[in-house]
Amino acid sequence: MTTPRIEPTTIGGLTAWRVTTRFGGALITRRGAQLLSYTPAGGRPVIWLSEQARYTPNTAIRGGVPVCWPWFGVYDRNPQFVRDCVAAPPGAASHGWVRQVDWDLAEQHTDGDCATLAFTYAAPPGHQPGWNQHALLTLRLRLSDRIEVALSVQNLGASPLSTTLALHTYLAVSDSRHVSVHGLSGLHYLDMVREGEPRQQQGPVTFTEETDRIYLNTSAPISLRDAGWQRDIRLLATNSTSTVVWNPGAAKAARLNDMADDAWPRMVCIETARVLDDALTVAPGQSETVGVTISWQPANTAGAGS
Numbered sequence: 001m002t003t004p005r006i007e008p009t010t011i012g013g014l015t016a017w018r019v020t021t022r023f024g025g026a027l028i029t030r031r032g033a034q035l036l037s038y039t040p041a042g043g044r045p046v047i048w049l050s051e052q053a054r055y056t057p058n059t060a061i062r063g064g065v066p067v068c069w070p071w072f073g074v075y076d077r078n079p080q081f082v083r084d085c086v087a088a089p090p091g092a093a094s095h096g097w098v099r100q101v102d103w104d105l106a107e108q109h110t111d112g113d114c115a116t117l118a119f120t121y122a123a124p125p126g127h128q129p130g131w132n133q134h135a136l137l138t139l140r141l142r143l144s145d146r147i148e149v150a151l152s153v154q155n156l157g158a159s160p161l162s163t164t165l166a167l168h169t170y171l172a173v174s175d176s177r178h179v180s181v182h183g184l185s186g187l188h189y190l191d192m193v194r195e196g197e198p199r200q201q202q203g204p205v206t207f208t209e210e211t212d213r214i215y216l217n218t219s220a221p222i223s224l225r226d227a228g229w230q231r232d233i234r235l236l237a238t239n240s241t242s243t244v245v246w247n248p249g250a251a252k253a254a255r256l257n258d259m260a261d262d263a264w265p266r267m268v269c270i271e272t273a274r275v276l277d278d279a280l281t282v283a284p285g286q287s288e289t290v291g292v293t294i295s296w297q298p299a300n301t302a303g304a305g306s
Contacts, residue, residue, distance in 0.1 A: 002041075004110035006117065011036070012055025017108070019115045023145045026115075029061070032099035033119035033139040036064040038147055044229050046147070046296055048172035048267040050259045060099050062258040063170045063267070065149055067139060068095035070123075070163035072244075072275045073192075078164050082279050085162040087130030095168070097128055098137065106138070114144040125157075133157050135282075149272075150238075150291035155282040162281040166244060166273040167292055169235070174228025175265045176247050181205035183222040184243070189215040190276075207268065210249030214275060218243040222270060230299040235270055238291045242278040244271035 002022040009018045015030040024040040026047075038047040049063035060066060071078045072095060075088045093100070098121055107118035121137040134157040142148040149169075155161040173179045182204045190196045192212040201215070204225075218241055224233040237243070246269040248256065253264035272292040274280040282288045 004113060004115045006108050006110065006115055012053075014055050015102070017105075017117065019117070019143055021110075021113055021115055021143060023113065023143075026141075026143050026147075028117060028141060030102045030105065030119070031055070031061060032066055032101070033103040033121070033141075034061055034064045034066055034099065035141055035147070035149065036061065038143070040296065044174075044231065045172040046233060046294065048170040050263060052258050052260055052263075054258050058100050060093075060095070062256070065170070066095070066099040066168040067137075067151060068164075068166040068168050068271075068273075069098045069137065069151070069153070070133075070135075070165070071096050072164040072166050072273060077196075079276060079279055082162050082164055085133065085160070087132065089129045095166070098123075099168075103137075103139065114142060116140065116142045133161050135161060146293055146295040148291065148293050150289050152287050152289040153280060153282050154287040155284055158284050160281050160283055162279050164273075164275045164279045165290065166271040166275065167290070168244075168269060168271045169292065169294070170267050170269050171224055171233055173224070173226050173266060173268050176207040176268050177265060178228050179207065179224060179226045179268060181222060181224055181245060181268070181270065183220045184215050184218065184245075187215050187217060189213045205245055207247050207249075210252050211245060211247045213245045214273075215243040215245065216276070216278070217241055224268060224270060225299060227299070231296055232299050233294065233296045235272070236293045236295075237272040238293075239288065240272045240274055240278075240290050240292075242273045242275045244273050244275070245269065246271065 004021045019026040026038040027036040039045040103119035136154040138152040
């Protein structure tokens with residue numbers, strides 16, 4: 001039996017930790033407190049990392065589970081009440097700044113067959129241009145026969161803190177053209193490829209072109225069924241009722257300089273989010289946690305719906 005281990009390492013010159021349990025192996029970096037990869041023992045990867053990911057300063061890493069905060073997507077597309085609370089300079093990067101900076105490792109321990117790491121990031125007033133709030137973030141990772149990711153936002157200021165966020169999970173797949181996402185049928189979504197056109201999902205989600213959708217009022221577990229690898233990946237979100245589904249497709253992937261032109265069929269993003277009117281508002285002195293549990297099993301045994 002493999003004894004759980006948390007070992008310091010580096011990737012691309014960045015501080016990182018390699019985690020090994022009897023269930024599999026993971027790589028986590030201090031940059032963005034980001035889980036970069038996870039591969040079950042003797043199995044196919046569950047979390048995808050781009051072979052062309054960049055590890056330069058102030059750069060987001062393509063793949064893994066990036067944390068998007070204090071805004072999601074393009075800043076100007078966020079609700080006015082979020083922009084009133086979270087100012088940003090003109091031309092601010094999409095998805096906020098915390099995925100591009102180093103976090104502090106606050107905790108690491110093993111217990112039985114599990115390994116846990118917790119990172120913190122302090123955001124006092126003046127920390128970023130236009131930032132007048134006071135917050136403390138904690139990102140907790142628990143790795144065993146599943147992956148548990150939890151982001152806590154503590155409001156240390158005197159007024160309510162409203163932000164949008166996502167755990168931008170890149171899932172590894174055999175071929176995105178032969179997978180399907182279940183658990184979203186009947187829900188309304190905004191098609192961001194078509195300027196946010198409102199639509200309703202009919203049946204499972206499949207991928208034939210660039211896909212960028214924000215699903216609203218999501219609460220049931222979501223299952224990614226992979227025919228090629230005969231595997232179901234199940235995502236169970238907590239304190240989140242919006243879900244983003246993304247795949248760049250061939251044309252957009254060719255424009256991304258941190259992703260190979262032919263890599264887009266090997267990943268699908270299913271993002272646990274608090275976006276649009278589902279933005280997270282934290283009262284002064286309080287804390288809120290948004291999380292996701294990711295598990296996997298052989299195909300045709302999961303229970304998520306259509």
